[in-house]
Amino acid sequence: MYSLGERRLIAHLDMDAFYASVELLRYPDLRGLPVVIGGGRRHQPETLPDGSRRYFRLRDYTGRGVLTTSTYEARALGVFSAMGTMKAAQLAPGAILLPVDFDEYRRYSRMFKAAVREIAPHIEDRGIDEIYIDLSDVPGALDDGGRAVGRWLKDAVREATGLSCSIGITPNKLLSKLASELDKPDGLTLLGFEDIPARIWPLAARKVNGIGPKASEKLAALGLRTVGDIAAAQPDFLVRHFGANYGRWLHDTAHGRDQREVVTHSEPVSISRETTFERDLHAVRDRATLSGIFTELCVELAGDLARKGYASKTIGIKLRFDDFKSVTRDLTLPAHTMDARTIRRAAGECLKRVDLSRRLRLLGVRAGALARLTDLVAPIAAPEPPPPRAEEAAPLYELPLFAQH
DNA sequence: TCTGGGGTCCTAGGACCC
DNA sequence: TCTGGGGTCCTAGGACCC
Numbered sequence: 441m442y443s444l445g446e447r448r449l450i451a452h453l454d455m456d457a458f459y460a461s462v463e464l465l466r467y468p469d470l471r472g473l474p475v476v477i478g479g480g481r482r483h484q485p486e487t488l489p490d491g492s493r494r495y496f497r498l499r500d501y502t503g504r505g506v507l508t509t510s511t512y513e514a515r516a517l518g519v520f521s522a523m524g525t526m527k528a529a530q531l532a533p534g535a536i537l538l539p540v541d542f543d544e545y546r547r548y549s550r551m552f553k554a555a556v557r558e559i560a561p562h563i564e565d566r567g568i569d570e571i572y573i574d575l576s577d578v579p580g581a582l583d584d585g586g587r588a589v590g591r592w593l594k595d596a597v598r599e600a601t602g603l604s605c606s607i608g609i610t611p612n613k614l615l616s617k618l619a620s621e622l623d624k625p626d627g628l629t630l631l632g633f634e635d636i637p638a639r640i641w642p643l644a645a646r647k648v649n650g651i652g653p654k655a656s657e658k659l660a661a662l663g664l665r666t667v668g669d670i671a672a673a674q675p676d677f678l679v680r681h682f683g684a685n686y687g688r689w690l691h692d693t694a695h696g697r698d699q700r701e702v703v704t705h706s707e708p709v710s711i712s713r714e715t716t717f718e719r720d721l722h723a724v725r726d727r728a729t730l731s732g733i734f735t736e737l738c739v740e741l742a743g744d745l746a747r748k749g750y751a752s753k754t755i756g757i758k759l760r761f762d763d764f765k766s767v768t769r770d771l772t773l774p775a776h777t778m779d780a781r782t783i784r785r786a787a788g789e790c791l792k793r794v795d796l797s798r799r800l801r802l803l804g805v806r807a808g809a810l811a812r813l814t815d816l817v818a819p820i821a822a823p824e825p826p827p828p829r830a831e832e833a834a835p836l837y838e839l840p841l842f843a844q845h
Numbered sequence: 846t847c848t849g850g851g852g853t854c855c856t857a858g859g860a861c862c863c
Numbered sequence: 864t865c866t867g868g869g870g871t872c873c874t875a876g877g878a879c880c881c
Contacts, residue, residue: 478849506849508881521881526846540849567852567881652879685855714850754873764848768875804850 449586450702451560451573452608452616453593455552456625458569459509461603462548463538469493474514474535478507479525483537499533501525504716504801508540512625545569548601555600559593564702572613574702585609590628614698615640617649636696641668648693655682670694707810711744711752713737714804720762723796730803734791735784737805742780745807751776751816752807755786759794760802768806769793776811783807 459477483496505525517532549568562574575581581589586609597605606627608619619629646656664670671694679687721730756770769790787805
């Protein structure tokens with residue numbers, strides 16, 4: 441794509457309050473009001489006989505969910521994503537609560553990405569509502585630092601979806617990710633290396649992708665609160681406190697250095713299903729309930745594998761106890777599988793290795809060491825038998841263990 | 846009023862092989 | 864004869880991200 445030393449132009453595009461904004465397209469009467477998305481259970485708006493709608497209020501919620509998004513009006517009340525819904529209800533009891541509708545968000549996600557791809561095809565997916573775009577090869581982009589392309593992208597996204605986004609355009613992914621946040625919502629921020637001291641160094645360390653709650657707390661304890669503080673620290677000081685890899689990365693990052701490429705394709709590493717119970721369950725007293733949920737998770741996981749065309753060689757479980765501590769166990773099988781019963785059996789073996797005296801709040805099942813079905817089935821037999829006709833083939837769900845080779 | 850669900854990557858110890 | 868070193872796989876936990 442580019443050779444070292446050549447100029448790169450990378451965009452980070454982030455949809456503004458994505459889930460909430462999609463919901464406002466459906467419920468335009470909520471525009472301007474504090475609205476939050478999340479919860480979990482049924483709190484679908486109710487349409488009254490006169491055509492008006494009755495919405496669920498945050499104060500009416502009971503349960504263990506968290507918020508996934510909030511509108512800017514709700515954020516002004518101190519209510520943010522990842523906050524427990526019950527806690528949010530304390531802060532903004534009158535805010536409107538809408539249930540999540542991932543299918544709809546995925547539909548809009550495909551729409552905005554398709555619109556971007558028309559202009560700049562070199563895209564890295566970073567989840568449902570953000571992407572990196574390599575603009576280096578977009579004709580004319582380098583002439584004005586990407587400003588014209590940036591405006592064009594924003595217009596295209598709005599035209600395709602009716603939604604606004606914020607874009608940062610800089611020489612690398614690290615700076616673009618930070619830049620896209622500087623003028624949210626509906627922002628377009630261009631930065632060069634020369635802007636780092638004025639625009640990047642004043643930012644809290646926590647703003648950097650890769651500096652989470654633990655690292656920022658540790659940095660603060662060392663007196664380093666902003667990106668500029670980290671930039672001013674001696675590299676060996678950082679290495680001493682954070683290890684060779686992370687220490688060096690912190691130093692490079694604080695100086696705006698990042699050589700990562702925009703990755704247009706990647707294969708999944710694992711696929712999983714997990715659920716948090718409405719109340720904590722005990723392995724003995726709630727055995728039947730737990731067992732049913734456990735099997736259901738395995739069946740769903742097998743379905744996900746089949747639908748996506750993968751088989752797994754390592755099956756794992758995850759438990760979260762009532763004290764919020766979690767443990768994982770996994771088991772590598774002799775061959776890849778996508779069979780629900782095989783997954784259930786392996787997960788059951790894993791479960792035997794866990795002390796179950798505490799009550800559980802979460803149970804999960806994970807399929808790792810994935811292989812594409814097409815890479816697995818083909819080499820099974822030599823000489824190659826004629827492939828079975830699709831309608832004669834057993835449902836994938838019923839296939840036993842796959843032999844590799 | 847405790848904190849969802851789906852992921853990735855890194856570290857580290859032990860097993861096992863050469 | 865009491866002790867090397869590298870490579871890879873497996874497992875567990877944890878930080879972090881959307």
